[in-house]
Amino acid sequence: MDRVEVRLGDVVDRRPILTRPMVLLLIASVCSPASFYLLMPVVPLYLATAGLGGVGAGMSTGALMLGTVLMEFAVPGLLRRYGYRLVMAAGPLLLGAPALALVASSALPLVLVVCVVRGAGLGIVVVAGSALVAELVPADRRGEGLGLYGVAVAVPSIVCLPLGLWLAGNVGYGPVFVIGAALSLLALAAVPGLPARPARPARIERAGVLGVLRIRGLAGPAVVFATVTLAAGALLTFLPMAVPAGSHHVAAWALLVQSCAAPLARWGAGWYGDRHGTARLLVPAVLAAAVGTAVLVWTGSPVAVMAGMGLFGLGFGLAQNVTLAQMFARASESDFGRVSALWNLAYDGGMGVGAVAFGLLSVPLGYPVAFAVTALVLCTALVPAWLAPKVASKGDIT
Secondary structure (H helix, E strand, O other): OOEEEEEOOEEEEEOOOOOHHHHHHHHHHHHHHHHHHHHOOHHHHHHHHHHHHHHHHHHHHHHHHHHHHHHHHHHHHHHHHHHHHHHHHHHHHHHHHHHHHHHOOOOHHHHHHHHHHHHHHHHHHHHHHHHHHHHHOOHHHHHHHHHHHHHHHHHHHHHHHHHHHHHHHHOOHHHHHHHHHHHHHHHHHHHHHOOOOOOOOOOOOOOOHHHHHHOOOOHHHHHHHHHHHHHHHHHHHHHHHHOOOOOHHHHHHHHHHHHHHHHHHHHHHHHHHHHHOOHHHHHHHHHHHHHHHHHOOOOOOHHHHHHHHHHHHHHHHHHHHHHHHHHHHOOOHHHHHHHHHHHHHHHHHHHHHHHHHHHHHHHHHOHHHHHHHHHHHHHOOHHHHHHOOOOOOOOOOO
């Protein structure tokens, strides 16, 4: 029976979030990201230990995000043509199966090809997933629904980011790659219960994904989030290499702290935003991420590394929910697929560029200076965060 809530004298129908398709989507959204997060810090370390250094490590994350970004441009059209179920089946398959090839060789060309293909699978999973959430969840609870989805996507990072490093150090790289492949393929079991086609007919849009930037209010959140993800790509890729030799356990614990902080902040932002608006949360999100990155200058201090990653995780989680909720609020339902693609382009493009740039920067300057430069770049996002238009929508403070 639906719950009825009284608010300011009005009776508001509060439809449930956890319908059967939503539960199945959440299950799939745990399995595929588990594969991504398990291997994200492991593949760069795999290349670094093979003698390819920070440049090779950065290129692996850059290739992963390149494949993701290229696929994200195509996903809205694929959803219109083939529907959610078929497209969502292709995502886990592309993300998981190629990881098995890494068992055979650490040759850079092979690893980069695998990363590009896996990135394409990730692009399908993230774009189709968040677009489907926006359709399955009632509009007045969308922020909370996106927060719940964010927690489901982030739970694997809590376990798998540090677990991947631990497994690589204790059982070797091969078993990690096999486990990563299997985790993604498990998501296929939930796909048959998802909607076959979009619930609402999407209009044919010739302008493509970037065409939604013409909608007032979308560019600001997208730019802010892309800047925050620049730092995410750098931190998640290079933290295991930035800490002193023999301190990989510090990096693993710091990644765990970050992985716990981000989904809690993401869910909290959704709960708060549905009730009080999201406008006031964007600047604090950028500040927390920038300060956390700056603290990582002291890579030799375990306390500083833990605190820095915790602060960054809070800022990152806030930015994830606030930017996506604002973008959905400012777009029509027929544009949800393209809005999801644009947000994920900002996410994955930022991570890829951040990893490659940080790798190139750290070679001549060292990791502490590279972290300081990254924090300064994050500070530039305070301007669009402050100036982002406060488009009036339900629950938003203008």
